[in-house]
Amino acid sequence: MDGVGRACDTIAAMLRSVHDRAELAALLRKDTALHAYELGDLDDFFWPYTTWYRHGDALALIYHGQPVPTLLALGGRLGDLLTGLVPLLPRTFYAHLSPGAGVALAPAYTRSHDGGPHHKMALAGEPQGPAEGDPLGVADEPELTALYARAYPENWFDRRMLETGQYVGIRRAGRLVAVAGVHVWSPTYRVSAIGNVTTDPEHRGQGLAQRVTAALCHRLRETTDVITLNVKADNAAARAAYDRIGFTIVGDYEEATYVSAGTEGSRT
Known part of the structure; x- marks a missing residue:
């Protein structure tokens, strides 16, 4: 196995699925305004449609409540999280990602139907x-x-x-x-x-x-x-x-659709 392969295996080994709402809430509350959507998804209203992954303090949510799943990953240090997540992602999904984070999904995924840059705003x-x-x-x-x-x-x-x-x-x-x-x-x-x-x-x-x-x-x-x-x-x-x-900008993110390029193994 080459160095790149070993590095990917190490990243994947550090990725884990999280099912504890208290653990997730503690991480998300480090920036409540940025992660308001994800905190809301901890409610019984949305929880059954969610799958959560953690790598260090970085979190990713896959929301399955719509015909096309949505991936949410916001904040810093997302590269290793998204790299490790690639084999687990659906073949097609919509994504809300911090600016530039989507590069970690290449070449396994191509970006299409770009929704463009967005702001997250919070009422002050x-x-x-x-x-x-x-x-x-x-x-x-x-x-x-x-x-x-x-x-x-x-x-x-x-x-x-x-x-x-x-x-x-x-x-x-x-x-x-x-x-x-x-x-x-x-x-x-x-x-x-x-x-x-x-x-x-x-x-x-x-x-x-x-x-x-x-x-x-x-x-x-x-x-x-x-x-x-x-x-x-x-x-x-x-x-x-x-x-x-009275709203002010608290963060930026990008919306886009990602489609499997067929370079990875099985996906749902």
Whole structure:
């Protein structure tokens, strides 16, 4: 066996699967704002769809709750973790990785369908600016689904998210025209991640997304200490709205799809 092979075997030997939520929470809380999504995934709501791996203090999560699995690996010292993980990864997966970390997956995987650079933002203090909106519930799902079809067809929405009670909407003339909700809401770990924010195309330019997001933040403050969100780095309008509410950038990451190049052994 050559030196490269021995090094890979050593890395793989140090990689281990983790099933202890307390152990995972302790590692993730070293940077709660950066890892709010992963902390939320420790809840019973998401836990059955997760697989976790550790190499030193570096963590990787594979989330299996969607047709295409998602790999999340954020923070520093990810190279050895991802190198050791290569033989265990699905043939195709979407990934949220710290900038540059994806190089550790080559040449076993090729990168495609690049989602581009993103920022992770966290609310600093109390939400600022005007707030408007009323809570939405399961009875509002048909109207909410219709709004997403018009305004945000590519969003990630699951009925279970609406069942948390952490969705807020604005109506005009009795019609739902703006909404802000959550991807993660965990009173257990005191973290939340805002998502599924959109405004009807006919009502844009009025600051409704900012108002409804601020209203949701006030609501989330009752049950969580850390409120976060993800935003594309080139979405200047959204970033400006979040800045006005009081969000600040706490980290960067990249989204992309990775496809097996056929250079490794079996994968699921």
